[in-house]
Amino acid sequence: MQQQNEAKKVRKAVLWVLSILFVLFVGLALGLYIYIHSALSPVDEENKKEIIVSVPTGSTVSTIAHMLEDKDLIKNATVFRYYAKFSNLNDFQAGNYEFTKAMSPEEMINRLQEGKVSNKATVKITVPEGRQLDEISTLISKETKFSKEEIEQKLDDKAFINNMKKKYPDLVTSEIDNAKIKHPLEGYLYPATYSFYKKDVSLEEILEAMIEKTNNVIAPYQPEIKKQKTTVHKILTMASLVEEEATDQTDRKKIASVFYNRLEKDMRLQTDPTVLYALGSHKDRVLYKDLEVDSPYNTYKVKGLTPGPIANAGKESIEAALSPEQTDYIYFLATESGEVIFTKTLEEHNKEKEKHITEERFQK
Structure with a gap:
């Protein structure tokens, strides 16, 4: 009789423990579900202000997730990464994308997969043919936060010039060091329309884009120039x-x-x-x-x-x-x-x- 009573007590204790564990498990699972569901919901459904995100070629899901989190477009980079991984959604395309805080991570992932890049530039500068550096500086200053004087100083800055020499050695050579030259990079900013999608594009990026364009235009003619x-x-x-x-x-x-x-x-x-x-x-x-x-x-x-x-x-x-x-x-x-x-x-x-x-x- 005593053994039967002890067995009943053990069974009750086990059931009690199992019940507690079950409740804890259900509570944990429910809490995790709520957390993940919240993390995969829009940051702010009312905020439809467009935010440009530039995704470089070769970016991983983890890199993109942290970029979106840094811009407060998603709530949790880790949840975003695992969601994309377990959903087998990882074939993302490089480019400049428009996202809003009203979008869900799933919508952002679909846009990244489809390559629906943004056509809206944050900065757009058109440089016509036959323009001198002082004119180009004025054009840049009108479209950016940089002053004409600041732009001209950067164009004549030795450190910037030397950096361009290293990056584009076939274009920017020691010939521009001639003491008789008024501005070393005069004639090296190619006439074209330049679109930038980063909100905080730097002056160096703007000027380098123009020099890089000249380099790309000149490159096919290099053999003839040498000839x-x-x-x-x-x-x-x-x-x-x-x-x-x-x-x-x-x-x-x-x-x-x-x-x-x-x-x-x-x-x-x-x-x-x-x-x-x-x-x-x-x-x-x-x-x-x-x-x-x-x-x-x-x-x-x-x-x-x-x-x-x-x-x-x-x-x-x-x-x-x-x-x-x-x-x-x-x-x-x-x-x-x-x-x-x-x-x-x-x-x-x-x-x-x-x-x-x-x-x-x-x-x-």
Whole structure:
């Protein structure tokens, strides 16, 4: 009888313990479910403000999870990572994505898998052809938080320049160290539209993107540049002169031919844009008094190419500098209508000048 009572007590104790463990297990499971369910729900269903997230190529699920957590787009990076792993959702594509705090992790994962990248740039800068560094600095300052002075200082900063030399050795060479050069990176910021998706894009990233673009455009021409036994710096310099003299109606290869013909004959290039660059001014007319400016960029006084580019140049002008048309032209003249007249002798040139040049230039 006593043994039966003890057995009953043991069974009751075991049942009691099992009941407690079951309740604890159920409570733990319920708590874990609630925690995971909460972690996989939107951070703020009412907040639909778009946040740009840049996912680099080769990013792991763990990396992306922490990026989203850092931007407060998900509640828990670990839960996000395990959810993606156990759901076999890990084939994410690189790019710039728009997410909101109202989105669930599942929605974000689907977007990452489908590669639905953002087309909205936080910063967009358009740099036209034939623009000088001071003009480009103004364009950048209008679209960013950086001042014109800050941008110009960075472009002339030795540390930044040396960094670009290391990253783009085939483009940015020691030729830009010439003491006669006004700005080492003049002509190295390619004319194009640049879109940036990071909210806090740095000035270095903006400028490097423009230099990298120049590097990418020049790269296919490197074999021809070496074949001609010239340099990228000289090609960019010639291209800038062509770009500054060209109009919409001009054959750039003909302009390049005039410059090369003059160099071959040991004649001064005598191109007005170099005078304006030497003066550091932007104006429609060059006066005779302007031609007296003392500068290595003044091609009315100094023979040969300018020490470096006087502006950026587009692909068409770069190709003209590499492959000029074969002509006998020594002179050209741009009319007010935009037409460019090419001539072979000074006599022919002066006749055209009398027809098309107003008296304004002759003012002292």
